[in-house]
Amino acid sequence: MGDLKLMKGNEAVAEAAIRAGVDGYFGYPITPQSEVLEHLMANKPYETTGMVVLQAESEVAAINMVYGGASCGRMVMTSSSSPGISLKQEGISYLAGSELPALIVNVVRGGPGLGDIQPSQGDYFQATKGGGHGDYRMYVLAPSSVQEMYDFVKIAFDKAFKYRNPSMILSDGAIGQMMEKVEISEQTPRRTPEEIEKQCPWATVGKPTNRQRNIITSLYLDPYVQEKHVLKIKAKYERMQKEDVLYEKIKCDDAEYILVAYGSSARIAQKTVDIARKQGIKLGLFRPITLFPFPSKELFEVSKHLKGALAVELSTGQMVEDVKLAVECKIPVYHFGRYGGVIHTPVEIFNEFKSKFLGGI
């Protein structure tokens, strides 16, 4: 077993990046994610692994630095919170269009606009349905513990390079700010230029005489060429759906009803399940871990023996749309949200569940 440390979710992301052998982090401070940059600056990986850590002049600059690093086949990332992630959207669209691997971490806060600095899940649509312009998706992971904040950095990079597509860790202020114990992995060395050239034959690392030059671009003026390009990208998203869906089922096997929740909401909903079970009510929890690709097929299977589902999220109703699509109107699906940085309590969720499905509190 690795070393156990007590860490904030944000610190875990930073530590995981160092240990995974990431080449560069480019960011700009914003609450509630500033500890990512702070932890990196405090631990000075540029003196040990050689990882670049840079506070850019803005979020827009940071995401474009990520574009530059990714073009060279490097493992690069950025992180921010909601308003800052909005600023990065153009860059994320270009990363997807140019088929570049990268990691973007969003520690979501209340919105819209400047909003507040408390936890929210209001960026689900932005993360899973595009966000920037054009026809693209990210591989989106939703951690619900500090350990997952740590572990998902490696998974996010693996998938980013597998698909040559940006990955996102969609967290929130609660998971970012809370401390839990984290098992720290061994240090993975950063890849050498030779390894990068071998693993990323598309990267712009200097042209040898035995191949054509590599071009990183998202510009294809001929619509038929662009259509081919979009089809290639579309095929990747279909492959993600087949090969890389992640989810967790808690007490779903004998359940009559389920809650569907991700991230911090899933933690709270888990306590609601405990409360219900103590009263003999067969309630389970289905937790999507990848929000894109959404575990639709898996949720459909679970829903076959259910009487209903309640989608619990810190938004006015975003993930609930994917839940409804997944169960294909076979069972009633309701939504329960809290907004603007307010968090559900387990009892509140239980009361809502009873009023929707068991005829009142």
Next chain:
Amino acid sequence: MTEEIIIAGFGGQGVLSMGKILAYSGIMQNQEVSWMPSYGPEMRGGTANVTVILSDERISSPIVSDFDTAIILNQQSMDKFEGSVKKGGVLIYDPNGITRHPTRKDITIYAVEATDEANKMGNTKIFNMIVLGGYLKIKPVVAIDNVIKGLEKSLPKRHHNLIPENKSGILKGMEIVKQK
């Protein structure tokens, strides 16, 4: 065993670090732990609070609305959290600066005169350790040896010379805590 605790007081009293030490001590004896701070604007020059959960099982929600124990260190927090202690639970407070004392009859209330005692000991910085000692006397959720191990693990080496003072603060707190 699951113990859900809220520690609340002024920013600068060591509320968050007391929670952190408690959480680290839990790790030292193989418990599951979570530490959920308030990080809102109220922290910047006002009240701060942290929810710590120690458990033998996987912790579901890190956010809870009622607590087994509330450790309360200023009046605003008393007003806010006295009502959030579970029936049969424990409230521990430092009476210093408290004008409206707790009145609930369905919980057990303890006082620990940590501000006065820290002044007497000539070291106001160990205030929070005195409070922690008072808590550990009432609820021995973690062994004092594990608290010391937790301090060794969480403090940088250059501060390890301060550990004996912290330990004496804890012991003092255990001595002076009394039921109201």
